[in-house]
Amino acid sequence: xxxxxxxxxxxxxxxxxxxxxxxxxxxxxxxxxxxxxxxxxxxxxxxxxxxxxxxxxxxxxxxxxxxxxxxxxxxxxxxxxxxxxxxxxxxxxxxxxxxxxxxxxxxxxxxxxxxxxxxxxxxxxxxxxxxxxxxxxxxxxxxxxxxxxxxxxxxxxxxxxxxxxxxxxxxxxxxxxxxxxxxxxxxxxxxxxxxxxxxxxxxxxxxxxxxxxxxxxxxxxxxxxxxxxxxxxxxxxxxxxxxxxxxxxxxxxxxxxxxxxxxxxxxxxxxxxxxxxxxxxxxxxxxxxxxxxxxxxxxxxxxxxxxxxxxxxxxxxxxxxxxxxxxxxxxxxxxxxxxxxxxxxxxxxxxxxxxxxxxxxxxxxxxxxxxxxxxxxxxxxxxxxxxxxxxxxxxxxxxxxxxxxxxxxxxxxxxxxxxxxxxxxxxxxxxxxxxxxxxxxxxxxxxxxxxxxxxxx
Ligand code: SF4
Numbered sequence: 001x002x003x004x005x006x007x008x009x010x011x012x013x014x015x016x017x018x019x020x021x022x023x024x025x026x027x028x029x030x031x032x033x034x035x036x037x038x039x040x041x042x043x044x045x046x047x048x049x050x051x052x053x054x055x056x057x058x059x060x061x062x063x064x065x066x067x068x069x070x071x072x073x074x075x076x077x078x079x080x081x082x083x084x085x086x087x088x089x090x091x092x093x094x095x096x097x098x099x100x101x102x103x104x105x106x107x108x109x110x111x112x113x114x115x116x117x118x119x120x121x122x123x124x125x126x127x128x129x130x131x132x133x134x135x136x137x138x139x140x141x142x143x144x145x146x147x148x149x150x151x152x153x154x155x156x157x158x159x160x161x162x163x164x165x166x167x168x169x170x171x172x173x174x175x176x177x178x179x180x181x182x183x184x185x186x187x188x189x190x191x192x193x194x195x196x197x198x199x200x201x202x203x204x205x206x207x208x209x210x211x212x213x214x215x216x217x218x219x220x221x222x223x224x225x226x227x228x229x230x231x232x233x234x235x236x237x238x239x240x241x242x243x244x245x246x247x248x249x250x251x252x253x254x255x256x257x258x259x260x261x262x263x264x265x266x267x268x269x270x271x272x273x274x275x276x277x278x279x280x281x282x283x284x285x286x287x288x289x290x291x292x293x294x295x296x297x298x299x300x301x302x303x304x305x306x307x308x309x310x311x312x313x314x315x316x317x318x319x320x321x322x323x324x325x326x327x328x329x330x331x332x333x334x335x336x337x338x339x340x341x342x343x344x345x346x347x348x349x350x351x352x353x354x355x356x357x358x359x360x361x362x363x364x365x366x367x368x369x370x371x372x373x374x375x376x377x378x379x380x381x382x383x384x385x386x387x388x389x390x391x392x393x394x395x396x397x398x399x400x401x402x403x404x405x406x407x408x409x410x411x412x413x414x415x416x417x418x419x420x421x422x423x424x425x426x427x428x429x430x431x432x433x434x435x436x437x438x439x440x441x442x443x444x445x446x447x448x449x450x451x452x453x454x455x456x457x
Contacts, residue, residue, distance in 0.1 A: 001400035005374060007381040017374035018393060020318050021344025023141030024149030025103050026052040027178060027245075029066055031153035032101035034184075034202020036223030039097035043084060043113065043136075044105025045071040059411040060208045060419050065218060067091050067100075071107055080108055081118050088127050088134065097219065099226065102136040103153060109140035133226065135160040145345040146410075147244050147320050150178040155248040157201055161226060162233035164257045171197040172283060173235045173259065175249050177242030177266050177322050178410070179424060181205040181222075186422035187241070187267070190277070194286050199228045199235060201249075209419050233257035237283050241276070242266045242322030244345060266322045267424045268432070269330025270299055276425075295426035302433050307335060309440055309457075314383070316340040318376055318390040319409035321350045321369065323423075327389065327408065329357045330429065334436075336387075337362050340379040342371040373397065387439060404439035408432070 025042055029052050032040035042049035049068035056064040067090075069075070069083040084102070091100055102115060115136045122128050137156035139149040154175060174191060176184045185205040191198045206222025232238070238253050238261040240246035250261035262283070267276040274296075277288055313336045317324050321343040328338045339362050341354050350369040358365045366379045377397045380388075388394050388403045392413045398405035412418045422428040441457055448454070 002377060002396055003400075005377045005381070005400075007378065009375070009378045009382070012375075016372050018377075018396075019344050019372050020342055020376070020390075020393075021145035021147075021320075022055070023048075023106070024139035024144060024146060024152065025105055025141060026055060027146035027149030027151070028101075028103035028137060028139045028153035029053075029064075029149075030056060030146075030178070030204065031150045031157075031202045032066075032103070033064070033207050034204040034223055035099060035101060035157065035229075036221075036225045037098035037219045038223060039091060039095055039100050039219075040066040041087065041091070041100050041102045042066055042068040042105060043080060043102050043115065044069060044107045045076070048105040048107075048141075055411060056208075058413045061416065062208050062210070062419075063216070064208075067095070069108070076107060076111060079111060080113050081121075084113075084115075084118050085122055085125075085127055088122050092127075092129055092132060095218065097132075099133040099135065101153060101156070102134060103139040103149065104137075105139070106141040109138060109142075133160070145320075147178050147322070147345050151245050151248040154202060154246065155252050157224075157229050158232065158249050158252045158256065161229035162253055162257050162259075163230050164233045165230060167231035167234040168197060169234065169236055170284075171199055171231065171235045172280075173232045173238040173250075173253065174198050174200045175238060175240040175246035176200055176203070177240075178245040178320060179242075179266065179323075180419045180422065181207065181209040182418070182420050182422040183424040183428065185209075186425045186427060190292065190425055191280065193292055194277075194280055194284070194288055196280060196284050196286055199232050200224065201229060201232065233259065235259055237261060239264060239276075239279055239283070243349065244321045244347060246322075265329070266326045268323060268326035268428060269333065270296070270303070270426070270429050271329055271333060272326045273425050273429065292426070295430075299426045299429045299433070302430060303334065306433070306437055309437060309444075311335040312337065313386040313440065314339050315387045315389060316342075316376060316380055316385045316403075317388075318342040318344075318371075318373065318394065321345045321347060323409050325350065325353050325357070327432075328354055330432065332357055332361050334433075338365065339383060339385060340366045340376055342368050342373070342376045344370065344372065346370040377401075387436065389436075404443045406432075406435050406439050408435075 137152040201224040210220040240250035267273040
Protein backbone atom coordinates (compact mmCIF):
# COMPACT_ATOMS: atom_id res chain seq x y z
CA UNK A 1 0.00 0.00 0.00
CA UNK A 2 1.34 3.44 -1.01
CA UNK A 3 4.68 1.81 -1.83
CA UNK A 4 5.84 4.76 -3.93
CA UNK A 5 5.84 7.20 -0.98
CA UNK A 6 9.51 7.64 -0.03
CA UNK A 7 10.76 8.33 3.47
CA UNK A 8 13.02 11.12 2.26
CA UNK A 9 11.18 14.43 2.05
CA UNK A 10 11.89 16.71 -0.90
CA UNK A 11 10.38 20.14 -1.02
CA UNK A 12 7.50 20.19 -3.50
CA UNK A 13 6.42 23.47 -5.06
CA UNK A 14 3.92 22.51 -7.73
CA UNK A 15 2.88 18.90 -7.20
CA UNK A 16 0.08 18.11 -4.78
CA UNK A 17 -0.58 14.46 -3.89
CA UNK A 18 -3.60 13.21 -1.95
CA UNK A 19 -4.94 16.60 -0.89
CA UNK A 20 -6.50 17.09 2.52
CA UNK A 21 -9.20 19.37 1.14
CA UNK A 22 -11.66 19.77 -1.67
CA UNK A 23 -12.96 22.83 -3.52
CA UNK A 24 -15.18 25.71 -2.38
CA UNK A 25 -18.51 24.86 -4.08
CA UNK A 26 -19.11 21.66 -2.09
CA UNK A 27 -18.95 23.64 1.16
CA UNK A 28 -21.34 26.24 -0.24
CA UNK A 29 -23.69 23.47 -1.37
CA UNK A 30 -23.62 21.92 2.10
CA UNK A 31 -24.31 25.28 3.77
CA UNK A 32 -27.24 25.94 1.38
CA UNK A 33 -28.84 22.67 2.43
CA UNK A 34 -29.00 24.22 5.91
CA UNK A 35 -31.70 26.67 4.76
CA UNK A 36 -35.28 25.44 4.89
CA UNK A 37 -36.88 24.78 1.48
CA UNK A 38 -33.69 25.67 -0.37
CA UNK A 39 -32.36 24.27 -3.62
CA UNK A 40 -28.60 24.80 -3.98
CA UNK A 41 -27.59 25.80 -7.50
CA UNK A 42 -24.16 25.39 -9.06
CA UNK A 43 -23.42 28.04 -11.69
CA UNK A 44 -20.92 26.32 -13.97
CA UNK A 45 -20.55 23.14 -15.95
CA UNK A 46 -22.48 20.18 -14.69
CA UNK A 47 -19.56 17.92 -13.81
CA UNK A 48 -18.82 19.93 -10.67
CA UNK A 49 -22.40 19.63 -9.47
CA UNK A 50 -22.49 15.88 -10.14
CA UNK A 51 -19.26 15.37 -8.23
CA UNK A 52 -20.30 17.52 -5.27
CA UNK A 53 -23.69 15.86 -4.97
CA UNK A 54 -22.26 12.37 -5.17
CA UNK A 55 -19.48 13.16 -2.69
CA UNK A 56 -22.02 14.42 -0.14
CA UNK A 57 -24.28 11.44 -0.85
CA UNK A 58 -21.40 9.07 -0.19
CA UNK A 59 -20.70 10.83 3.10
CA UNK A 60 -24.31 11.12 4.32
CA UNK A 61 -25.94 8.16 2.54
CA UNK A 62 -28.78 10.60 1.77
CA UNK A 63 -30.08 12.14 -1.47
CA UNK A 64 -28.39 15.50 -2.08
CA UNK A 65 -30.43 17.92 -4.14
CA UNK A 66 -28.80 20.60 -6.30
CA UNK A 67 -29.30 22.06 -9.74
CA UNK A 68 -26.72 23.35 -12.22
CA UNK A 69 -26.46 25.93 -15.01
CA UNK A 70 -24.93 23.17 -17.20
CA UNK A 71 -22.45 25.34 -19.09
CA UNK A 72 -21.52 24.31 -22.60
CA UNK A 73 -18.50 25.51 -24.59
CA UNK A 74 -20.62 28.44 -25.84
CA UNK A 75 -21.50 29.69 -22.37
CA UNK A 76 -17.86 29.30 -21.37
CA UNK A 77 -16.97 31.85 -24.05
CA UNK A 78 -19.98 34.18 -24.05
CA UNK A 79 -21.02 33.93 -20.39
CA UNK A 80 -23.56 31.84 -18.53
CA UNK A 81 -26.31 34.46 -18.12
CA UNK A 82 -28.77 32.70 -20.44
CA UNK A 83 -28.11 29.39 -18.72
CA UNK A 84 -28.89 30.85 -15.32
CA UNK A 85 -32.14 32.45 -16.54
CA UNK A 86 -33.26 29.19 -18.11
CA UNK A 87 -32.25 27.27 -14.99
CA UNK A 88 -34.21 29.58 -12.67
CA UNK A 89 -37.32 29.31 -14.88
CA UNK A 90 -37.15 25.50 -14.80
CA UNK A 91 -36.30 25.30 -11.10
CA UNK A 92 -39.28 27.39 -9.95
CA UNK A 93 -41.66 25.67 -12.38
CA UNK A 94 -40.60 22.10 -11.71
CA UNK A 95 -39.02 21.92 -8.25
CA UNK A 96 -40.72 24.85 -6.52
CA UNK A 97 -38.20 25.74 -3.78
CA UNK A 98 -38.73 28.80 -1.60
CA UNK A 99 -35.15 29.86 -2.18
CA UNK A 100 -32.38 29.09 -4.62
CA UNK A 101 -28.84 29.54 -3.28
CA UNK A 102 -26.40 30.00 -6.16
CA UNK A 103 -22.69 29.31 -5.89
CA UNK A 104 -20.11 29.44 -8.64
CA UNK A 105 -17.42 27.10 -9.96
CA UNK A 106 -13.94 27.85 -11.24
CA UNK A 107 -15.32 28.10 -14.77
CA UNK A 108 -17.91 30.82 -14.12
CA UNK A 109 -15.41 32.61 -11.86
CA UNK A 110 -12.73 32.61 -14.55
CA UNK A 111 -15.03 34.03 -17.20
CA UNK A 112 -16.31 36.54 -14.62
CA UNK A 113 -20.10 36.16 -14.70
CA UNK A 114 -21.71 39.04 -12.81
CA UNK A 115 -24.21 37.19 -10.65
CA UNK A 116 -25.78 40.16 -8.80
CA UNK A 117 -26.73 41.77 -12.14
CA UNK A 118 -27.96 38.47 -13.60
CA UNK A 119 -30.15 37.80 -10.55
CA UNK A 120 -31.46 41.38 -10.51
CA UNK A 121 -32.42 41.15 -14.18
CA UNK A 122 -34.11 37.78 -13.62
CA UNK A 123 -36.14 39.35 -10.82
CA UNK A 124 -37.13 42.35 -13.01
CA UNK A 125 -38.15 40.03 -15.82
CA UNK A 126 -40.45 38.01 -13.58
CA UNK A 127 -38.33 34.86 -13.78
CA UNK A 128 -38.12 34.77 -9.99
CA UNK A 129 -41.72 34.51 -8.74
CA UNK A 130 -43.09 36.86 -6.05
CA UNK A 131 -42.28 35.63 -2.55
CA UNK A 132 -39.37 33.51 -3.76
CA UNK A 133 -35.70 34.24 -3.17
CA UNK A 134 -32.44 33.83 -5.04
CA UNK A 135 -29.21 34.45 -3.17
CA UNK A 136 -25.64 33.95 -4.30
CA UNK A 137 -22.04 33.78 -3.30
CA UNK A 138 -18.87 33.58 -5.31
CA UNK A 139 -16.95 30.39 -4.62
CA UNK A 140 -13.82 30.31 -6.79
CA UNK A 141 -12.39 26.86 -6.30
CA UNK A 142 -8.82 28.09 -6.73
CA UNK A 143 -9.09 30.03 -3.46
CA UNK A 144 -9.13 28.31 -0.05
CA UNK A 145 -11.06 25.06 0.29
CA UNK A 146 -14.54 23.65 0.85
CA UNK A 147 -14.42 25.34 4.27
CA UNK A 148 -14.04 28.73 2.55
CA UNK A 149 -17.07 27.90 0.39
CA UNK A 150 -19.11 27.06 3.46
CA UNK A 151 -18.04 30.32 5.08
CA UNK A 152 -18.90 32.33 1.95
CA UNK A 153 -22.40 30.86 1.63
CA UNK A 154 -23.06 31.39 5.35
CA UNK A 155 -22.03 35.03 4.95
CA UNK A 156 -24.37 35.29 1.92
CA UNK A 157 -27.29 34.34 4.18
CA UNK A 158 -26.43 37.37 6.29
CA UNK A 159 -25.85 39.62 3.29
CA UNK A 160 -29.21 38.87 1.71
CA UNK A 161 -31.44 38.61 4.76
CA UNK A 162 -30.12 40.10 8.02
CA UNK A 163 -32.07 43.21 9.05
CA UNK A 164 -32.11 45.31 12.16
CA UNK A 165 -35.85 44.89 12.51
CA UNK A 166 -36.45 45.15 16.25
CA UNK A 167 -36.88 41.40 16.76
CA UNK A 168 -36.12 39.88 20.17
CA UNK A 169 -33.00 41.32 21.72
CA UNK A 170 -32.67 38.26 23.96
CA UNK A 171 -31.87 35.98 21.06
CA UNK A 172 -28.31 34.97 20.28
CA UNK A 173 -27.05 33.87 16.89
CA UNK A 174 -24.98 30.73 16.72
CA UNK A 175 -22.99 29.93 13.59
CA UNK A 176 -22.12 26.29 14.17
CA UNK A 177 -19.32 25.94 11.63
CA UNK A 178 -18.77 23.24 9.06
CA UNK A 179 -19.94 20.38 11.25
CA UNK A 180 -22.30 17.44 10.95
CA UNK A 181 -26.10 17.60 11.34
CA UNK A 182 -25.66 15.69 14.61
CA UNK A 183 -23.29 18.39 15.84
CA UNK A 184 -25.74 21.14 14.94
CA UNK A 185 -28.45 19.23 16.81
CA UNK A 186 -26.16 18.87 19.82
CA UNK A 187 -25.27 22.57 19.85
CA UNK A 188 -29.00 23.41 19.74
CA UNK A 189 -29.65 20.98 22.58
CA UNK A 190 -26.98 22.56 24.80
CA UNK A 191 -28.14 26.12 24.13
CA UNK A 192 -31.80 25.09 24.48
CA UNK A 193 -31.16 23.32 27.79
CA UNK A 194 -29.72 26.54 29.14
CA UNK A 195 -33.03 28.24 28.36
CA UNK A 196 -31.48 30.54 25.78
CA UNK A 197 -33.34 31.73 22.67
CA UNK A 198 -31.16 31.25 19.62
CA UNK A 199 -30.99 31.31 15.84
CA UNK A 200 -28.61 28.69 14.49
CA UNK A 201 -27.56 29.05 10.88
CA UNK A 202 -27.00 27.17 8.70
CA UNK A 203 -28.71 24.12 10.17
CA UNK A 204 -28.56 20.84 8.31
CA UNK A 205 -30.12 18.74 11.08
CA UNK A 206 -33.38 17.21 9.88
CA UNK A 207 -32.18 17.76 6.32
CA UNK A 208 -29.21 15.41 5.99
CA UNK A 209 -30.21 13.03 8.74
CA UNK A 210 -33.92 12.94 7.98
CA UNK A 211 -35.86 9.77 8.80
CA UNK A 212 -36.96 7.18 6.27
CA UNK A 213 -40.60 7.75 5.41
CA UNK A 214 -42.77 6.13 2.80
CA UNK A 215 -42.49 9.18 0.57
CA UNK A 216 -39.44 11.10 -0.68
CA UNK A 217 -39.36 14.71 0.45
CA UNK A 218 -37.40 17.05 -1.77
CA UNK A 219 -37.20 19.65 1.01
CA UNK A 220 -37.06 17.93 4.42
CA UNK A 221 -38.40 19.70 7.50
CA UNK A 222 -35.04 21.03 8.76
CA UNK A 223 -33.06 24.12 7.84
CA UNK A 224 -33.02 27.66 9.16
CA UNK A 225 -36.11 29.63 8.10
CA UNK A 226 -35.81 32.85 6.15
CA UNK A 227 -37.72 34.82 8.83
CA UNK A 228 -35.10 33.69 11.33
CA UNK A 229 -32.28 34.75 9.04
CA UNK A 230 -33.91 38.19 8.84
CA UNK A 231 -34.03 38.38 12.64
CA UNK A 232 -30.31 37.63 13.02
CA UNK A 233 -29.71 41.35 12.50
CA UNK A 234 -31.49 42.15 15.77
CA UNK A 235 -29.90 39.51 17.98
CA UNK A 236 -27.92 40.36 21.07
CA UNK A 237 -24.69 38.73 19.91
CA UNK A 238 -23.30 36.18 17.46
CA UNK A 239 -21.24 33.26 18.65
CA UNK A 240 -19.30 31.93 15.71
CA UNK A 241 -17.85 28.49 16.24
CA UNK A 242 -14.70 27.83 14.28
CA UNK A 243 -12.72 30.76 12.93
CA UNK A 244 -12.28 29.39 9.42
CA UNK A 245 -15.90 28.43 8.73
CA UNK A 246 -17.88 30.93 10.79
CA UNK A 247 -16.07 34.19 11.37
CA UNK A 248 -17.04 35.64 7.97
CA UNK A 249 -20.78 35.61 8.70
CA UNK A 250 -20.29 37.08 12.17
CA UNK A 251 -18.12 39.98 11.02
CA UNK A 252 -20.58 40.80 8.24
CA UNK A 253 -23.48 40.83 10.72
CA UNK A 254 -21.50 43.21 12.86
CA UNK A 255 -20.76 45.50 9.90
CA UNK A 256 -24.32 45.44 8.57
CA UNK A 257 -26.42 45.41 11.75
CA UNK A 258 -23.97 46.14 14.59
CA UNK A 259 -24.48 42.75 16.18
CA UNK A 260 -21.32 42.13 18.23
CA UNK A 261 -19.66 38.75 17.93
CA UNK A 262 -17.32 36.36 19.61
CA UNK A 263 -15.27 33.79 17.72
CA UNK A 264 -14.81 30.54 19.61
CA UNK A 265 -13.19 27.25 18.77
CA UNK A 266 -15.48 24.45 17.69
CA UNK A 267 -16.65 22.91 20.98
CA UNK A 268 -14.79 19.64 20.43
CA UNK A 269 -13.15 18.24 23.55
CA UNK A 270 -13.68 19.28 27.12
CA UNK A 271 -11.86 22.63 27.24
CA UNK A 272 -13.39 24.02 24.04
CA UNK A 273 -16.86 22.93 25.20
CA UNK A 274 -16.21 24.62 28.55
CA UNK A 275 -15.34 27.83 26.74
CA UNK A 276 -18.55 27.60 24.71
CA UNK A 277 -20.66 27.11 27.84
CA UNK A 278 -18.78 29.93 29.61
CA UNK A 279 -19.46 32.24 26.67
CA UNK A 280 -23.17 31.37 26.88
CA UNK A 281 -23.15 32.17 30.59
CA UNK A 282 -21.29 35.42 30.00
CA UNK A 283 -23.56 36.74 27.25
CA UNK A 284 -26.89 35.66 28.74
CA UNK A 285 -26.25 35.43 32.49
CA UNK A 286 -27.89 31.99 32.50
CA UNK A 287 -26.30 29.08 34.31
CA UNK A 288 -26.12 25.58 32.82
CA UNK A 289 -28.58 23.09 34.34
CA UNK A 290 -27.39 20.09 36.32
CA UNK A 291 -27.91 17.85 33.29
CA UNK A 292 -25.07 19.65 31.50
CA UNK A 293 -22.68 19.71 34.46
CA UNK A 294 -23.40 15.99 34.93
CA UNK A 295 -22.46 15.34 31.32
CA UNK A 296 -19.19 17.17 31.87
CA UNK A 297 -18.55 15.17 35.00
CA UNK A 298 -19.00 11.93 33.09
CA UNK A 299 -16.40 12.99 30.54
CA UNK A 300 -13.95 13.84 33.34
CA UNK A 301 -14.69 10.47 34.91
CA UNK A 302 -13.90 8.57 31.71
CA UNK A 303 -10.75 10.63 31.19
CA UNK A 304 -9.45 9.82 34.68
CA UNK A 305 -10.49 6.15 34.43
CA UNK A 306 -8.66 5.58 31.17
CA UNK A 307 -5.81 8.09 31.19
CA UNK A 308 -3.16 5.35 31.36
CA UNK A 309 -4.06 4.19 27.85
CA UNK A 310 -3.81 7.67 26.36
CA UNK A 311 -0.75 8.94 28.18
CA UNK A 312 2.27 9.61 26.01
CA UNK A 313 0.76 8.16 22.83
CA UNK A 314 1.94 9.85 19.65
CA UNK A 315 -0.82 10.96 17.30
CA UNK A 316 -1.08 12.26 13.72
CA UNK A 317 -4.18 14.36 12.94
CA UNK A 318 -5.43 15.81 9.67
CA UNK A 319 -8.63 17.41 8.41
CA UNK A 320 -10.42 20.73 8.36
CA UNK A 321 -8.71 23.45 10.40
CA UNK A 322 -11.45 24.24 12.94
CA UNK A 323 -11.91 20.53 13.79
CA UNK A 324 -8.19 19.81 13.92
CA UNK A 325 -7.44 22.78 16.22
CA UNK A 326 -9.97 21.63 18.85
CA UNK A 327 -9.08 17.96 18.45
CA UNK A 328 -5.39 18.72 18.98
CA UNK A 329 -6.20 20.56 22.19
CA UNK A 330 -8.32 17.61 23.38
CA UNK A 331 -5.46 15.18 22.66
CA UNK A 332 -3.05 17.33 24.67
CA UNK A 333 -5.48 17.33 27.60
CA UNK A 334 -5.58 13.53 27.42
CA UNK A 335 -1.81 13.40 27.85
CA UNK A 336 -1.20 12.46 24.22
CA UNK A 337 1.40 13.92 21.89
CA UNK A 338 0.07 15.28 18.60
CA UNK A 339 3.30 15.19 16.57
CA UNK A 340 2.09 15.54 12.96
CA UNK A 341 -0.79 17.90 12.18
CA UNK A 342 -2.04 18.80 8.71
CA UNK A 343 -4.91 20.70 7.17
CA UNK A 344 -5.42 21.12 3.44
CA UNK A 345 -7.00 24.53 3.98
CA UNK A 346 -4.56 27.44 3.71
CA UNK A 347 -4.19 29.91 6.60
CA UNK A 348 -1.21 30.83 8.78
CA UNK A 349 -3.48 31.12 11.82
CA UNK A 350 -3.77 27.33 11.85
CA UNK A 351 -0.03 26.75 12.22
CA UNK A 352 0.30 29.47 14.89
CA UNK A 353 -2.60 28.12 16.90
CA UNK A 354 -1.52 24.47 16.77
CA UNK A 355 2.02 25.39 17.82
CA UNK A 356 0.60 27.32 20.79
CA UNK A 357 -1.55 24.31 21.80
CA UNK A 358 1.25 21.73 21.65
CA UNK A 359 3.90 24.00 23.21
CA UNK A 360 5.61 22.25 26.11
CA UNK A 361 4.13 18.89 25.05
CA UNK A 362 5.77 18.24 21.68
CA UNK A 363 9.20 19.74 21.03
CA UNK A 364 9.27 20.04 17.27
CA UNK A 365 5.77 19.36 15.97
CA UNK A 366 5.27 18.91 12.24
CA UNK A 367 2.46 21.34 11.44
CA UNK A 368 1.27 22.42 8.01
CA UNK A 369 -1.64 24.35 6.63
CA UNK A 370 -2.21 23.71 2.91
CA UNK A 371 -0.42 20.39 3.33
CA UNK A 372 -1.36 17.03 1.84
CA UNK A 373 -1.56 13.40 2.90
CA UNK A 374 1.59 12.47 0.97
CA UNK A 375 3.59 14.76 3.27
CA UNK A 376 1.75 13.48 6.34
CA UNK A 377 2.65 9.92 5.33
CA UNK A 378 6.30 10.86 4.91
CA UNK A 379 6.34 12.48 8.37
CA UNK A 380 4.84 9.29 9.82
CA UNK A 381 7.48 7.15 8.10
CA UNK A 382 10.14 9.29 9.76
CA UNK A 383 8.48 9.42 13.16
CA UNK A 384 5.86 6.67 13.61
CA UNK A 385 2.69 7.31 15.61
CA UNK A 386 0.39 5.21 17.79
CA UNK A 387 -2.83 6.65 16.40
CA UNK A 388 -4.00 8.35 13.22
CA UNK A 389 -7.08 10.59 13.26
CA UNK A 390 -8.72 11.95 10.12
CA UNK A 391 -11.19 11.36 7.32
CA UNK A 392 -11.60 8.21 5.22
CA UNK A 393 -8.63 9.00 3.00
CA UNK A 394 -6.39 8.26 5.98
CA UNK A 395 -7.20 4.55 5.79
CA UNK A 396 -4.53 4.02 3.15
CA UNK A 397 -1.80 5.43 5.42
CA UNK A 398 -3.23 3.50 8.38
CA UNK A 399 -2.98 0.27 6.38
CA UNK A 400 0.41 1.01 4.89
CA UNK A 401 1.95 1.79 8.27
CA UNK A 402 -0.29 -0.48 10.39
CA UNK A 403 -1.58 2.32 12.63
CA UNK A 404 -4.85 2.30 14.63
CA UNK A 405 -7.16 4.71 12.87
CA UNK A 406 -10.07 6.86 14.07
CA UNK A 407 -12.35 8.31 11.44
CA UNK A 408 -13.12 11.94 12.19
CA UNK A 409 -14.17 14.90 10.04
CA UNK A 410 -15.21 15.19 6.42
CA UNK A 411 -15.57 13.08 4.35
CA UNK A 412 -16.23 9.68 5.91
CA UNK A 413 -17.22 7.50 2.99
CA UNK A 414 -16.80 4.02 4.44
CA UNK A 415 -18.54 4.08 7.82
CA UNK A 416 -21.78 5.34 9.34
CA UNK A 417 -22.49 7.27 12.53
CA UNK A 418 -20.72 10.56 11.92
CA UNK A 419 -23.92 12.30 10.85
CA UNK A 420 -26.00 10.79 13.68
CA UNK A 421 -23.69 10.97 16.70
CA UNK A 422 -22.03 14.27 17.55
CA UNK A 423 -18.36 14.93 18.18
CA UNK A 424 -19.10 18.37 19.70
CA UNK A 425 -20.08 19.07 23.29
CA UNK A 426 -19.53 16.79 26.27
CA UNK A 427 -21.47 14.00 24.60
CA UNK A 428 -19.26 14.33 21.56
CA UNK A 429 -16.17 14.22 23.77
CA UNK A 430 -17.47 11.01 25.29
CA UNK A 431 -17.93 9.49 21.85
CA UNK A 432 -14.44 10.52 20.75
CA UNK A 433 -13.00 9.02 23.91
CA UNK A 434 -14.77 5.75 23.15
CA UNK A 435 -13.59 5.71 19.54
CA UNK A 436 -9.98 6.45 20.43
CA UNK A 437 -9.94 3.93 23.27
CA UNK A 438 -11.48 1.25 21.07
CA UNK A 439 -8.82 1.80 18.43
CA UNK A 440 -5.94 1.74 20.95
CA UNK A 441 -7.22 -1.22 22.97
CA UNK A 442 -8.16 -3.30 19.90
CA UNK A 443 -4.56 -2.87 18.82
CA UNK A 444 -3.27 -3.82 22.26
CA UNK A 445 -5.44 -6.97 22.16
CA UNK A 446 -4.27 -7.83 18.66
CA UNK A 447 -0.58 -7.53 19.48
CA UNK A 448 -0.51 -8.91 23.04
CA UNK A 449 1.15 -12.30 23.53
CA UNK A 450 -1.14 -14.89 25.16
CA UNK A 451 0.44 -14.25 28.57
CA UNK A 452 -0.48 -10.54 28.38
CA UNK A 453 -3.92 -10.91 26.76
CA UNK A 454 -5.98 -9.20 29.46
CA UNK A 455 -9.63 -9.76 30.26
CA UNK A 456 -9.93 -6.53 32.22
CA UNK A 457 -8.48 -3.30 30.89
S1 SF4 B 1 -12.11 22.46 -8.90
FE1 SF4 B 1 -13.41 23.63 -10.29
S2 SF4 B 1 -13.88 22.16 -11.95
FE2 SF4 B 1 -13.17 20.96 -10.21
S3 SF4 B 1 -15.04 20.40 -9.11
FE3 SF4 B 1 -14.23 22.26 -8.16
S4 SF4 B 1 -15.33 23.90 -9.19
FE4 SF4 B 1 -15.56 22.10 -10.46
